[in-house]
Amino acid sequence: MLFNSIEFLIFLPIVFILYWFVFRQLRIQNLLIVIASYMFYGWWNKEFLILIASTSLLSYISGIVIEGFEGKRCWQKFFSATNIIINLAILGYFKYCNFFGESFANLLNSFGIKADWVTLDIILPVGISFYTFQALSYSIDVYRGKIKATKDIVAFFAYISFFPQLVAGPIERATNLLPQILKRRTFDYGLAVDGCRQILWGFFKKMVIADNCAVAVDSIWNNYQNESGFTLLIGGVLFAFQIYGDFSGYSDIAIGSAKLFGITLKQNFNFPYFSRNTAEFWRRWHISLTTWFKDYLYIPLGGSRCSKKRVILNTITIFVLSGIWHGANWTFLVWGIYNAILFIPLLLTKSNRKYIDMVANGRYLPSFKESINMIITFILAVFGWIIFRSASISEAIDYISIIFSKSFFYFELPYGKSVMIGIIFMLIVEWFNRDKAHGLEFTDNGILKYSAVRWFIYYAIIIATILFMCINQSFIYFQF
Numbered sequence: 001m002l003f004n005s006i007e008f009l010i011f012l013p014i015v016f017i018l019y020w021f022v023f024r025q026l027r028i029q030n031l032l033i034v035i036a037s038y039m040f041y042g043w044w045n046k047e048f049l050i051l052i053a054s055t056s057l058l059s060y061i062s063g064i065v066i067e068g069f070e071g072k073r074c075w076q077k078f079f080s081a082t083n084i085i086i087n088l089a090i091l092g093y094f095k096y097c098n099f100f101g102e103s104f105a106n107l108l109n110s111f112g113i114k115a116d117w118v119t120l121d122i123i124l125p126v127g128i129s130f131y132t133f134q135a136l137s138y139s140i141d142v143y144r145g146k147i148k149a150t151k152d153i154v155a156f157f158a159y160i161s162f163f164p165q166l167v168a169g170p171i172e173r174a175t176n177l178l179p180q181i182l183k184r185r186t187f188d189y190g191l192a193v194d195g196c197r198q199i200l201w202g203f204f205k206k207m208v209i210a211d212n213c214a215v216a217v218d219s220i221w222n223n224y225q226n227e228s229g230f231t232l233l234i235g236g237v238l239f240a241f242q243i244y245g246d247f248s249g250y251s252d253i254a255i256g257s258a259k260l261f262g263i264t265l266k267q268n269f270n271f272p273y274f275s276r277n278t279a280e281f282w283r284r285w286h287i288s289l290t291t292w293f294k295d296y297l298y299i300p301l302g303g304s305r306c307s308k309k310r311v312i313l314n315t316i317t318i319f320v321l322s323g324i325w326h327g328a329n330w331t332f333l334v335w336g337i338y339n340a341i342l343f344i345p346l347l348l349t350k351s352n353r354k355y356i357d358m359v360a361n362g363r364y365l366p367s368f369k370e371s372i373n374m375i376i377t378f379i380l381a382v383f384g385w386i387i388f389r390s391a392s393i394s395e396a397i398d399y400i401s402i403i404f405s406k407s408f409f410y411f412e413l414p415y416g417k418s419v420m421i422g423i424i425f426m427l428i429v430e431w432f433n434r435d436k437a438h439g440l441e442f443t444d445n446g447i448l449k450y451s452a453v454r455w456f457i458y459y460a461i462i463i464a465t466i467l468f469m470c471i472n473q474s475f476i477y478f479q480f
Contacts, residue, residue, distance in 0.1 A: 001043035002474065003253045004207055011040065016260055026184045030158045033181075033261070037163035041126070048125040055090070056160040059083060059135040063142040063149035063156075080143040084136055091132045094124055096328045127167030129325060131160055133292055138174040140296055147174050155181045164257035168250045168477040170268040170288035177265070185262035195259025197440040197458075202252030203469075204461050205439075208422050210245030211470035213238045216416035221389065224399050229408030231415070232399055236382045238416045239389050241423050244273065246476045247286070252438055271434045273381075273427075274359050276373035278342040279352035281381060289325070293318050308348060315347060316340045326388075331396060335387045342380055358435055422468065 001008050015036045023029050042049050062083035069075040138159070141147045150156050159178045165171075220227060220235035227235075251268035258265045272284035282290050294303075301314045316337070323336020346352040359374070360366040366374065383400065390396035429439045436443075440461075442454060 001040045003250065004203065004469075004473065007043070011036075012257060012260075019261055020187055027152075027154060029185070030152075030154045030181060033158040033163070034154060034161060037158070037161035037166055040163040041161065041166055044126050045123070051090070051125055051128070052131060052161060053157075055087060055132060055135050056157050058086060059139050059160070060150075060153055060156045062139045064151065066139065066142050067149040076143055080139055083139045087132050087136055091128055094128055096324075130169050130171055131166060133171050133289075134173075135160055137171070137292065137296065138178075141174055147178070150178060150182065152182060162258070162263070164254040165265055168247070168254070168475055169286075170251060170254065170266050171292055172265060172288070177263070180263050188262055191259045191262065191264075194441060195256040197442070198252045198256030198259070198438045200256075200458065200461055200465075201438055201440040202249040202254075202256060204249075204465050205245040205252065205426060206249030206475070207469035207473075208245075208465055209419065209426055210242045210249060210476075211473040212419040212422065212468060213242035213245065213416065214473065215470070216419065217242055217389070219415055221399075224395075224402065227402070228410035228412060229403040229405050230411050231413070232403050233382075233408070234413060234416060236386045236389075236403075238419070240273075240378070240382050240385045241419075241426075243385060243388075243476055244269075245426070250475050250477065255438075267437055271430050273378055274374060274431065274434055275377050276355045276359060276370060277346055277351065277377055278339065278380060279346045280355040281377055282339070282343065289322065293322055297321065304347060311347060312344055315344055319343065329391075330393050331387055331390050334393055334396070335384055338384050338387060342384075418468075422464070 001011060015032070019029055019032055023032050038049055038052075041052060062079055065079045066076050069079070138147070138156075142149045155178065158181050159172075159174060162172075162177065162181075217235055217239045220231060220238075224232055224235070248269040255265045255268070266288055268286060268288050270284040270287065272281050275281035275284055298314055298318050301317065302310055303314065304311050306314065319336040319340035320333060321336070323332040323334070323339075326332045326335075343352070346354075359370055386399055387393075387396045390399060426439070433439050433441060440457075
């Protein structure tokens with residue numbers, strides 16, 4: 001079920017009413033979450049409900065078994081590793097089987113060895129990368145002793161399948177989400193209102209910014225050989241805002257929806273296009289995934305507390321795996337390496353933690369140096385997104401080559417003119433709320449303390465969304 005669909009706009013209020021006004025007992029509320037989540041997920045393909053149920057059951061049992069062998073570290077490690085291997089094997093089969101098979105066949109063919117790979121009819125389950133990582137983090141945290149294994153199977157299934165963040169994150173940790181599911185919740189009016197604001201802002205970013213950018217981006221990419229270098233650069237910029245509006249918009253809708261049920265999810269985006277270097281960008285982009293790799297892979301590998309060679313290797317490993325996580329295509333791997341190349345110099349010069357505070361902290365506008373740093377960081381991100389968006393490495397090289405050709409100086413903007421106004425509006429709103437969790441998180445300061453001003457903003461965004469929205473456009477990250 002898509003967030004930006006009529007079905008969801010009917011589904012969400014029904015679940016909300018049942019949750020707060022019909023089923024008041026905690027265990028029944030959690031059971032309702034499970035049923036609603038399986039309905040939400042089964043809207044795409046009912047067959048994959050077995051898969052998510054199997055992942056949930058396996059991780060639930062593994063947590064109990066791991067905790068049951070307390071004091072016997074060898075057995076705990078064995079059962080933890082078994083759970084990890086099985087879950088990754090399932091993920092690998094659905095996501096990478098055809099990719100590696102075809103790549104191996106092409107490699108043999110390049111050496112003159114005839115090998116034909118018959119592509120299997122494998123359908124990628126929506127959100128499998130997200131809920132698999134969520135399940136893995138639970139068993140790892142039980143093994144590490146960070147959380148006690150739960151015996152409440154209904155609560156655990158609700159943790160894995162919680163519908164707002166099920167198919168595209170944020171990737172939640174059991175240490176944050178599971179305790180909220182296990183304890184009695186009371187309706188918080190202020191939290192619910194803030195959730196509605198965040199949902200509204202998410203719809204605007206998705207349906208006005210991302211989906212309209214998508215129209216221009218697809219037109220440019222489908223005919224990129226005949227476009228000027230300047231137009232292709234604009235296509236890269238528009239895709240940068242498409243993927244941001246699409247993914248952060250989904251996160252806003254997910255986090256806002258969770259607030260309606262008294263549950264707080266982790267922030268997944270923190271205005272990444274206001275970053276002053278690549279390291280800051282990755283602290284602000286898809287936060288739940290970057291912190292997952294940091295906590296469960298980078299730090300166990302030694303992190304930055306090793307020799308310089310090992311630090312470089314650890315960094316490349318994380319970025320390569322992050323790239324591969326996004327999909328079975330060599331472009332994702334190259335995209336990961338590209339970001340590692342940008343990140344490593346900052347890490348080695350200890351500049352990766354240089355920008356921890358908010359940009360232009362305490363000021364309305366950034367300094368000249370901050371502005372230049374943000375522009376450079378954004379441009380570097382754009383070229384990364386061009387690699388990410390391309391169908392193949394050769395296409396990415398060809399696309400970027402045209403940008404740097406003489407045709408760049410042919411300044412024409414045949415695409416994306418109308419959506420630029422929406423992008424500028426989004427950037428202005430998020431700039432002035434960059435110290436908040438989302439673009440429409442208001443405080444009782446200044447002119448925003450007047451309810452009439454707030455409602456004017458709400459209605460303006462609603463009207464803009466209705467007038468310029470694209471209906472039933474799927475989310476980019478559903479394919480990952």
